[in-house]
Amino acid sequence: MPSAAITCLLKLILVSGTVYTVASGNQLHDRQLQVLGEVVSGPARGRPLTLHLDAALPADVQQAVLEVEAVRRAPRLTMSLSLNHSHGQRSRQEAAAASLPRVASSSSSMLHVVLWFTPQPELLQALWHHCKPRNLLLLNMGSTLGAEVLRAEALSGVEKLVLIGHLLAEAEQDPDALGVYTALPFSPGGVQLLGPWRRESFGSWEALFPDRFPSFEGYTFHLASWMIDYPYLYRKNKTSSQGTGITFKVVDSLSVLLNCSYTLTVEPPELVYAGKVNGSWAGTLGMVYRKEKNFTVNMFYVTLERWKDFDPSAYWSFVNMDVFLLAPQPFPMSTNLLRPFTFGVWATLSPPWRWQCPPAWCW
Numbered sequence: 001m002p003s004a005a006i007t008c009l010l011k012l013i014l015v016s017g018t019v020y021t022v023a024s025g026n027q028l029h030d031r032q033l034q035v036l037g038e039v040v041s042g043p044a045r046g047r048p049l050t051l052h053l054d055a056a057l058p059a060d061v062q063q064a065v066l067e068v069e070a071v072r073r074a075p076r077l078t079m080s081l082s083l084n085h086s087h088g089q090r091s092r093q094e095a096a097a098a099s100l101p102r103v104a105s106s107s108s109s110m111l112h113v114v115l116w117f118t119p120q121p122e123l124l125q126a127l128w129h130h131c132k133p134r135n136l137l138l139l140n141m142g143s144t145l146g147a148e149v150l151r152a153e154a155l156s157g158v159e160k161l162v163l164i165g166h167l168l169a170e171a172e173q174d175p176d177a178l179g180v181y182t183a184l185p186f187s188p189g190g191v192q193l194l195g196p197w198r199r200e201s202f203g204s205w206e207a208l209f210p211d212r213f214p215s216f217e218g219y220t221f222h223l224a225s226w227m228i229d230y231p232y233l234y235r236k237n238k239t240s241s242q243g244t245g246i247t248f249k250v251v252d253s254l255s256v257l258l259n260c261s262y263t264l265t266v267e268p269p270e271l272v273y274a275g276k277v278n279g280s281w282a283g284t285l286g287m288v289y290r291k292e293k294n295f296t297v298n299m300f301y302v303t304l305e306r307w308k309d310f311d312p313s314a315y316w317s318f319v320n321m322d323v324f325l326l327a328p329q330p331f332p333m334s335t336n337l338l339r340p341f342t343f344g345v346w347a348t349l350s351p352p353w354r355w356q357c358p359p360a361w362c363w
């Protein structure tokens with residue numbers, strides 16, 4: 001797999017050596033780009049980086065972003081210069097990038113940074129649709145804050161999410177001060193100010209990106225399920241609408257750990273497992289797609305088609321199910337017509353595929 005294809009790649013820019021001179025008086029942009037450099041060389045040091053530049057940013061600001069020293073030194077840099085909320089036209093490169101389910105998991109350490117003037121929820125939707133970023137920094141290059149955008153639905157699944165934007169003047173004497181904001185989806189507080197940006201206060205990844213989902217605060221999720229999947233999820237008995245099985249036990253344990261509860265569905269309206277009927281998602285995935293249910297827990301592979309429309313979690317898998325039996329006593333050698341190979345011989349003959357895991361587990 002060529003590494004270029006793995007990133008959510010729209011365009012790779014080789015930065016030229018031209019020197020950017022800042023328009024005089026544009027101190028705020030200077031400060032914003034300085035903070036970008038401090039993030040990339042500080043808490044995000046060593047991480048692959050994808051920059052998404054709002055198409056509305058003027059050319060000189062775009063150029064200035066490329067001149068930030070820390071950005072140029074990022075171990076792997078991907079640039080998207082055309083982040084555009086119009087869904088219509090997708091370039092072939094974008095389509096190719098989106099056609100790689102590996103993007104989702106290969107990018108779990110990647111930091112996506114969006115630089116924009118005016119926060120637009122549609123733009124975030126496009127970003128989620130194409131890249132499904134795990135770690136997202138919104139850097140507001142304008143002079144308004146717009147932190148409410150952190151609560152946009154398109155960002156509800158982003159694990160690490162922070163906005164750096166203008167800190168309201170009354171909060172700090174310095175008019176160019178920038179603040180760091182986040183939003184915890186399950187806590188009532190709404191958007192939270194983590195503090196004014198200072199290199200020392202946000203020196204580590206954990207300090208800049210606190211856990212957004214420390215607890216689900218007793219929330220009740222509704223799961224799309226179909227209780228016919230022995231031994232994973234099935235009905236307790238023919239008349240009961242209660243489920244049981246391995247999946248049930250796992251979800252039950254998670255709900256205690258994460259402080260949430262859940263409901264199950266006995267069967268989906270269309271008796272389809274996870275496919276499409278007449279071109280629309282049906283069955284358990286159909287319920288999630290239509291937002292009737294929050295998620296599903298199921299035993300299926302993440303195909304390209306599923307990856308595009310859903311946000312799969314990490315795999316949870318059984319690598320082996322072993323049955324242990326008492327070994328029978330060997331027959332006396334004299335009775336053996338065929339003497340089996342010794343263990344060492346089997347080990348050398350063993351074909352390599354036995355030691356490879358299926359692709360999904362390798363993500």
Ligand SMILES: *[C@@H]1O[C@H](CO)[C@@H](O)[C@H](O)[C@H]1NC(C)=O
Pocket residue numbers: 055056084085086088089
């Ligand atoms: C966004 O894309 C549409 C169509 O693809 C195009 O007409 C429009 O000019 C683009 N907007 C920007 C700001 O580039």
Ligand SMILES: *[C@@H]1O[C@H](CO)[C@@H](O)[C@H](O)[C@H]1NC(C)=O
Pocket residue numbers: 216217218259
């Ligand atoms: C779960 O969250 C609710 C609501 O915030 C809280 O009242 C309760 O104490 C929490 N339970 C545990 C075990 O933390």
Ligand SMILES: *[C@@H]1O[C@H](CO)[C@@H](O)[C@H](O)[C@H]1NC(C)=O
Pocket residue numbers: 236237238239240241242
């Ligand atoms: C089926 O399970 C329910 C509990 O879910 C129980 O009350 C009921 O007695 C069971 N029926 C039979 C026939 O075992």
Ligand SMILES: *[C@@H]1O[C@H](CO)[C@@H](O)[C@H](O)[C@H]1NC(C)=O
Pocket residue numbers: 270277278282
């Ligand atoms: C699919 O289309 C066929 C023919 O139009 C129709 O009879 C059937 O009810 C449709 N199924 C669903 C689930 O919409």
Ligand SMILES: *[C@@H]1O[C@H](CO)[C@@H](O)[C@H](O)[C@H]1NC(C)=O
Pocket residue numbers: 221222291292293294
């Ligand atoms: C869960 O699904 C219900 C029903 O569709 C919906 O009202 C609710 O907003 C969803 N919750 C979350 C956290 O998405």
